[in-house]
Each structure stands twice: as C-alpha cells, then as structure tokens.
Amino acid sequence: MSLFRTIFQSPVGALPLVASDTGLVAVLWPDDAPDRVRLDATREQPDHPVLAQAIVQFAAYFAGERTMFDLPLDPRGTDFQRSVWTALLDIPFGETRSYGDIARAIGRPSAVRAVGAANGRNPLSIVAPCHRVVGSNGALTGFAGGLETKRWLLAHEQGQGQEPRLL
CATH class of the missing domain: 1.10.10.10 (Winged helix-like DNA-binding domain superfamily/Winged helix DNA-binding domain)
Known part of the structure; x- marks a missing residue:
C-alpha cells in the first residue's frame, strides 16, 4: 500500500503528515525518533485528498477555529x-x-x-x-x-x- 507525505508548517514546528488512500496514517514531529512510528516508504504528494483535507483542518485548529478533527484515519498498530x-x-x-x-x-x-x-x-x-x-x-x-x-x-x-x- 502506498503512503503519501507532506509537511504542514505549524506554530509547534513542521509536522510531517502521512496518508494512505484509506486515511491519515501519521502526524509526526520534526525531531521524531525514527522507530517511534514505523512506516513504509513515502512519496511527496501534498495534493493527495487526505493530506489536503488534513492541512485545511490543521490550519483551522491552530487558528482556534476547530476543536476536533473530522478525517478518515488509518493508524498502524496492535x-x-x-x-x-x-x-x-x-x-x-x-x-x-x-x-x-x-x-x-x-x-x-x-x-x-x-x-x-x-x-x-x-x-x-x-x-x-x-x-x-x-x-x-x-x-x-x-x-x-x-x-x-x-x-x-x-x-x-x-x-x-x-x-x-x-x-
């Protein structure tokens, strides 16, 4: 399954966002330990529909206009x-x-x-x-x-x- 990535510039740093075709897979930190969230290879695609939707919602969250996210999610874990x-x-x-x-x-x-x-x-x-x-x-x-x-x-x-x- 392909993973897509973009960076969202936030007040708390540049947040790498990762998505699959199913939903948002990860929101990482600028200095995240590489083994904290293990992901397959990603490719840059800021216009991916899930990532584009995430960027809009993150912008609203940080502007104080959104209190919860409404995104399809696809986290990987037990x-x-x-x-x-x-x-x-x-x-x-x-x-x-x-x-x-x-x-x-x-x-x-x-x-x-x-x-x-x-x-x-x-x-x-x-x-x-x-x-x-x-x-x-x-x-x-x-x-x-x-x-x-x-x-x-x-x-x-x-x-x-x-x-x-x-x-």
Whole structure:
C-alpha cells in the first residue's frame, strides 16, 4: 500500500503528515525518533485528498477555529494500541485525562503502563490527542513532541493565548 507525505508548517514546528488512500496514517514531529512510528516508504504528494483535507483542518485548529478533527484515519498498530488511540479521540477539547482514566475507558484498569506505552507510540499526534493525557497527579509527562509543545497545545486549547513559536 502506498503512503503519501507532506509537511504542514505549524506554530509547534513542521509536522510531517502521512496518508494512505484509506486515511491519515501519521502526524509526526520534526525531531521524531525514527522507530517511534514505523512506516513504509513515502512519496511527496501534498495534493493527495487526505493530506489536503488534513492541512485545511490543521490550519483551522491552530487558528482556534476547530476543536476536533473530522478525517478518515488509518493508524498502524496492535489491537491494544488502536483501542488506546481510539479512546484518546473521546477526550474533549481543552480537557485532560490520566493514563488510568484511559486504561479504565478501554476496560483494562490495570494496564496503566501499557496505556502509557501505547500513548507514546500514537501515530496521530494532535488528531488523537495524546497531549491531553497527563499523570495521575495532573503533571505533564512524556510527549513525543516535547513537554514544551505539550504545554503549548494544552494552553492553546484552554484559550490561554499562547504566542505561536515557529520552529
């Protein structure tokens, strides 16, 4: 299956977007570890319909005009990982949940560490909002885009007027 790629210039950096003909496969970070989200070879195609739709929605999200994404999704992972990533989609804009909350939401209350691992491999950053997951005490914890970016995204969603910082 072919994968297509483009770059979206966002206030939190240049985000590589990857799509298949089925849907959005990945939203990566500028300095993403190559083994965090494993993908087959991609080819540049910014006019791919899924990527074009994603660009419009990301622009609206960062402009404060969109609170959720409406894109076909095609994430690659295990059944457990996909259940975690699906649960992320249920976290309301501007709110947070703990890893324990996500574990309970998927019916695996003792799988908190596994939820954390799956969250760390979330290929759909921002769309499946892993940045909205925090520690049980509310502390910001690991994030593939970096804690500064996580803080920025949460402040953006909570209307705290973060200034854009182009990377």
